[in-house]
Amino acid sequence: MSRPSRPVGVPRIDRFPLGARVRLADLAVDPYPIFAELREAEPVTWVPEIQRWFLTRRDDILAVLRDPDLFTTDAPSTIRDMFGVHMMTTEGPTQIRYKRKCLPPFHASRLTTTSLPPLVAEVERRVETMRSAARPADSGREGRWQAGEVRTGVARPVALHSVLSVLGIPLTETERVNEWYEHFARALANFAGDPDLRAAGKGAADAFGRALAPILEELEREPDGSLLSDLACDHVDPLTAEEIRSNALIILFGGIETTESMIANAVWALLSHPEQHPATRASEAALDLAIEETLRWEPAVQSAARHATRDTEIRGVRIAEGEVVHCMLGAANRDPAHFEHPDRFDATRRNAGDHLSFAVGRHFCLGAPLARLETRVVLETLWAHCPGLRLDPDRTAAPHGYEFRKPETVWVEWTGMSSG
Numbered sequence: 502m503s504r505p506s507r508p509v510g511v512p513r514i515d516r517f518p519l520g521a522r523v524r525l526a527d528l529a530v531d532p533y534p535i536f537a538e539l540r541e542a543e544p545v546t547w548v549p550e551i552q553r554w555f556l557t558r559r560d561d562i563l564a565v566l567r568d569p570d571l572f573t574t575d576a577p578s579t580i581r582d583m584f585g586v587h588m589m590t591t592e593g594p595t596q597i598r599y600k601r602k603c604l605p606p607f608h609a610s611r612l613t614t615t616s617l618p619p620l621v622a623e624v625e626r627r628v629e630t631m632r633s634a635a636r637p638a639d640s641g642r643e644g645r646w647q648a649g650e651v652r653t654g655v656a657r658p659v660a661l662h663s664v665l666s667v668l669g670i671p672l673t674e675t676e677r678v679n680e681w682y683e684h685f686a687r688a689l690a691n692f693a694g695d696p697d698l699r700a701a702g703k704g705a706a707d708a709f710g711r712a713l714a715p716i717l718e719e720l721e722r723e724p725d726g727s728l729l730s731d732l733a734c735d736h737v738d739p740l741t742a743e744e745i746r747s748n749a750l751i752i753l754f755g756g757i758e759t760t761e762s763m764i765a766n767a768v769w770a771l772l773s774h775p776e777q778h779p780a781t782r783a784s785e786a787a788l789d790l791a792i793e794e795t796l797r798w799e800p801a802v803q804s805a806a807r808h809a810t811r812d813t814e815i816r817g818v819r820i821a822e823g824e825v826v827h828c829m830l831g832a833a834n835r836d837p838a839h840f841e842h843p844d845r846f847d848a849t850r851r852n853a854g855d856h857l858s859f860a861v862g863r864h865f866c867l868g869a870p871l872a873r874l875e876t877r878v879v880l881e882t883l884w885a886h887c888p889g890l891r892l893d894p895d896r897t898a899a900p901h902g903y904e905f906r907k908p909e910t911v912w913v914e915w916t917g918m919s920s921g
């Protein structure tokens with residue numbers, strides 16, 4: 502390792518002037534010019550606003566995420582406080598065991614046989630509901646245009662339905678899950694440490710645990726091929742009730758807003774580039790590649806955080822034991838050292854799949870295959886049922902957010918005639 506590039510003793514605020522200027526509010530609006538500046542001049546930087554390190558070069562981020570001995574998730578964090586120890590907040594054999602136990606329902610073959618038919622039915626139902634609730638678009642425009650909103654009308658309910666189905670939680674629980682989810686989301690974004698928000702989040706996690714017990718008993722009696730059913734019927738080194746609860750919580754939490762955002766971002770990105778539609782629709786492989794490009798260009802999750810297990814250095818910058826390093830995934834995805842013209846959206850980009858939007862290494866996203874499938878089915882269904890689909894020019898909203906990024910709404914419009 503090289504020596505520290507700047508003398509120790511100089512305040513961090515002076516050593517990292519670009520980092521000192523970073524504001525989460527600006528990142529929420531448009532992080533990419535800020536990432537470009539950091540990547541070029543201060544690729545390892547200290548951000549005083551949150552007292553954490555930021556990494557913006559793809560190589561550095563890969564190195565950190567692939568080194569769980571030195572950069573760990575096994576440390577106190579809000580998500581561990583809320584949900585307990587689960588695959589994302591532990592490392593080593595325990596993490597591998599948790600992930601192995603939860604992986605089978607996310608394998609491509611099982612997704613295709615078990616998850617795809619109900620997913621297609623749910624997406625069609627949601628798109629049809631959007632179409633039947635559609636209102637005529639601005640009458641000043643030519644033709645009979647109908648308008649609907651995709652994020653709340655399609656993306657959110659589809660994400661929720663899919664993750665509940667894969668887990669094996671009855672769909673009659675949807676409303677309660679939605680309520681718990683809102684408490685979790687507020688508690689996890691509780692940077693000011695409000696004790697009431699924390700208590701409400703923990704209360705929701707406990708309520709989830711209580712609701713889980715009878716579901717597991719029922720699934721043990723009548724297995725249905727879901728993840729909870731697998732876990733309830735597992736008699737070889739089975740997970741305890743607490744281990745099932747905490748891992749189910751991270752899957753539930755990890756699968757709702759992220760996927761809703763991924764779908765909303767993909768629809769928004771593709772419809773913002775109508776000139777690229779013919780290429781996207783040329784074949785299944787072309788659509789898959791286009792989805793990877795939407796993930797690269799506008800990832801729903803912008804950072805992966807790791808705690809240094811001992812004093813170390815990255816690019817000559819000293820990181821102290823216990824400090825938190827944020828791997829900025831959206832910055833890695835636009836690193837010109839790996840992606841040509843990185844700010845350009847190119848649905849045919851050959852290496853689009855090299856993005857880090859699902860992270861890499863041991864904590865690579867468990868739900869990535871399901872999220873990709875959901876996005877593909879939504880896009881195919883929208884195109885099939887909504888002729889001439891385009892963004893509503895009067896109601897445009899770009900993705901927004903520092904940690905989770907999505908547009909507030911995705912208003913689209915289509916012509917009056919349909920295949921349905």
Ligand code: HEM
Nearest residue numbers: 588589755756759760763805859860864866867868871872
């Ligand atoms: C069905 C949907 C999804 C489910 C069930 C899910 C679940 C999970 C779980 C359980 C983990 C922890 C894995 C581990 O620690 O070994 C994880 C990690 C992750 N997921 Fe997902 N996820 C979903 C969708 C998404 C989407 C759409 C994105 C972003 C586009 C995303 C981004 C990530 C990232 C970046 C990580 C790694 C975090 C880290 O390393 O710190 N996930 N996901």
